[in-house]
Amino acid sequence: MQQSRSETQQQLWGSWTTMSNQVYSNPKVTQLMNSRVGQYLSGHPVLALSILFFCAMAAVPVGLFLGFAVVTAIMSAVGFVFFEGFLLFVSAIALLCVLSGLAVFSVMVSSIFTVFYITASSLVNYYYYHRPQLAKGEDDQQKNQDETPTDKMK
Structure with a gap:
């Protein structure tokens, strides 16, 4: 058992030496x-080992942080595009509502002005239509007063 253990250690030492020679x-x-x-x-091999362990152990958190940063940047870019699309949609709906309100308002105002126009023109036509008749009727009354009762019987 002692021999197999020492042989194993020698094999491991030989492979370790070969690997370190390749690295160097x-x-x-x-x-x-x-x-x-x-x-x-x-x-200072203890310091070198400490730095090696620190670098190896820091790789995972640094990698997670960088992955989080990249995913956050991508999501913010995509979110910005969707948010801009949402804002454009809401503003388009608001514009549609404002323009529809303006259309309804303009139809109502034009209807009111049309009613005022028709009423005013009817009143003016009625006034000027009856005016000559009133003037003619007053002339007739004046003539009737000028005539004597004997003239009326003729």
Whole structure:
């Protein structure tokens, strides 16, 4: 049992060494490790591990926040379009109501003016129609008064 455990540990160590060599052979990792930050983190492995865990654990909340921000932006854009459409619909209905009210008002006013016109023209026609007859009737009365009773009998 002791031998199998040590063999397993050696295999794991060998695979770990191979994997770390592949990572360190990457040009970007090599550039980072040659910088001052990389050299400092190489000298302080606990700090490097803490930063690695922080970055790994912060990825989920940051990803959720960015997803929420993108969804909120999309929903606000779509909502803005629907809200603008709703406002246009309400304003179109309001305009329709105002124009309908104006049409009804103009029909009523024109009807009232038409009634006034017909009444005024009827009164004027009635007045001028009877006026000459009244004048003619007054002339007849004047003639009748000028005539003597004997003239009337003839």
